[in-house]
Amino acid sequence: MSAPARVVIVGASIGGLTVAESLRDEGFEGEITLLGDEPHLPYTRPPLSKQILAGEWQPEQAAIRTAAELDELGILVRTGQRATGLDVETRTLHTADGPIPYDELVIATGTQPRQHPALPEASTLRTMDDALRLRERLDAARRVAVIGSGILGSEIASAARKRDAEVLLVGRSGALGFGGVGTLLSEELVRLHEAHGVELALRTELTGAELAAAGPAGTAGAPDAVALEFADGTTRTVDLVVTMIGGTPRTDWLASSTLDLADGIACDRLGIAAPGVSAVGDVAAWLDPITGRHRRVEHQSNAIEQAIAVAGRLAHGAEGAQPVPLFWSEIHGTRIHAYGWFGPERPLAELPKTAESAGTVYGSHDGVGELRGVVGWNAPPRDFRTARAAVVTTAHPLVAHS
Numbered sequence: 340m341s342a343p344a345r346v347v348i349v350g351a352s353i354g355g356l357t358v359a360e361s362l363r364d365e366g367f368e369g370e371i372t373l374l375g376d377e378p379h380l381p382y383t384r385p386p387l388s389k390q391i392l393a394g395e396w397q398p399e400q401a402a403i404r405t406a407a408e409l410d411e412l413g414i415l416v417r418t419g420q421r422a423t424g425l426d427v428e429t430r431t432l433h434t435a436d437g438p439i440p441y442d443e444l445v446i447a448t449g450t451q452p453r454q455h456p457a458l459p460e461a462s463t464l465r466t467m468d469d470a471l472r473l474r475e476r477l478d479a480a481r482r483v484a485v486i487g488s489g490i491l492g493s494e495i496a497s498a499a500r501k502r503d504a505e506v507l508l509v510g511r512s513g514a515l516g517f518g519g520v521g522t523l524l525s526e527e528l529v530r531l532h533e534a535h536g537v538e539l540a541l542r543t544e545l546t547g548a549e550l551a552a553a554g555p556a557g558t559a560g561a562p563d564a565v566a567l568e569f570a571d572g573t574t575r576t577v578d579l580v581v582t583m584i585g586g587t588p589r590t591d592w593l594a595s596s597t598l599d600l601a602d603g604i605a606c607d608r609l610g611i612a613a614p615g616v617s618a619v620g621d622v623a624a625w626l627d628p629i630t631g632r633h634r635r636v637e638h639q640s641n642a643i644e645q646a647i648a649v650a651g652r653l654a655h656g657a658e659g660a661q662p663v664p665l666f667w668s669e670i671h672g673t674r675i676h677a678y679g680w681f682g683p684e685r686p687l688a689e690l691p692k693t694a695e696s697a698g699t700v701y702g703s704h705d706g707v708g709e710l711r712g713v714v715g716w717n718a719p720p721r722d723f724r725t726a727r728a729a730v731v732t733t734a735h736p737l738v739a740h741s
């Protein structure tokens with residue numbers, strides 16, 4: 340296979356940037372254009388709900404590369420530019436500033452937060468600009484409601500407590516979720532939130548919201564009071580509502596293309612969506628060869644590993660291995676890492692710890708007793724690395740990945 344002359348990448352974040360950098364690492368000498376609709380150079384999102392919201396970091400600390408570094412790598416970055424359409428047949432990307440021809444296109448457009456039907460204008464968090472706005476609002480708010488019982492809902496509740504706000508965390512299901520681990524860590528997370536003063540309202544749903552009182556006119560940053568109504572008939576007045584109820588893949592601009600967009604961009608097991616088109620990261624649904632189903636994974640390390648695999652394939656036809664899910668979080672100062680595959684039918688069991696270890700490592704075993712996933716709960720890095728190394732990552736017909 341000969342390398343393409345022009346690679347165009349849509350989405351200038353961790354997935355798109357890693358494709359560009361890895362192409363250069365692989366010795367690719369052709370043209371690389373990295374196009375993104377945000378006004379910023381690529382930055383990493385995990386700090387947004389942690390260090391940035393907590394006020395511990397300034398935006399530049401989340402930046403991945405400087406303009407000079409990108410220039411040195413020969414990557415042409417076009418920020419503030421939106422892709423608007425794709426013609427797979429003629430290999431043309433349409434943008435708000437005109438068409439761009441390509442030999443190979445990589446799509447890494449991520450997801451956008453789903454809006455809550457009862458409160459579509461509520462604050463949410465995906466971008467640096469969202470985080471800076473939310474940080475300002477948190478400064479002024481005394482009572483915060485976070486709607487959404489997933490990992491990001493937990494992180495925002497934690498950041499709001501760090502800023503001394505009263506926090507109500509609301510979830511529709513009866514349990515707290517943690518990314519690919521599902522709800523297997525729910526009891527531990529409930530205990531953690533309660534120990535840090537977060538009030539939990541699980542198994543309830545936001546049904547309406549009404550402005551209860553406008554903030555004092557002319558007072559900069561003074562929040563409005565919002566009365567929230569819940570499905571169980573209760574109401575609650577808060578100064579700030581943040582909704583974190585999941586994301587939808589950013590594929591709207593591809594609606595008229597021939598790509599399969601059932602849930603994200605359907606790709607084969609190598610990340611190929613159509614001739615000359617690959618997709619990586621949160622927007623991409625790669626075929627899982629074990630289950631035979633397409634699956635999207637919304638974790639940073641997955642975007643990085645898929646990007647490295649696609650770059651290797653484009654540069655010289657290398658077929659990378661399927662990434663093993665790896666992700667982490669920090670909630671109320673507790674570091675939680677997860678690696679591997681988990682399913683509701685495979686509960687977590689504590690693994691033996693080293694004598695000096697203060698943390699805990701949990702394992703998830705499949706039906707034939709093989710270790711398929713591990714979770715480190717404040718575990719020292721060495722313990723988690725040892726547990727990770729024991730995870731069986733080869734396919735097994737009895738394992739249904741969640």
Ligand SMILES: Cc1cc2nc3c(=O)[nH]c(=O)nc-3n(C[C@H](O)[C@H](O)[C@H](O)COP(=O)(O)OP(=O)(O)OC[C@H]3O[C@@H](n4cnc5c(N)ncnc54)[C@H](O)[C@@H]3O)c2cc1C
Nearest residue numbers: 350352354375376384385421422448449620621637638639
């Ligand atoms: C607040 C927050 C905290 C997180 N914390 C963690 C964590 O602790 N651990 C972890 O593993 N993962 C975490 N994640 C998830 C992780 O950030 C994502 O998995 C990762 O960013 C995915 O990278 P991506 O490049 O696929 O997509 P994104 O990072 O979403 O980037 C997509 C880019 O494409 C741009 N774009 C979209 N459409 C267009 C278009 N039509 N034209 C041009 N540009 C376009 C978008 O504006 C965006 O800049 C977090 C995510 C968020 C939002």
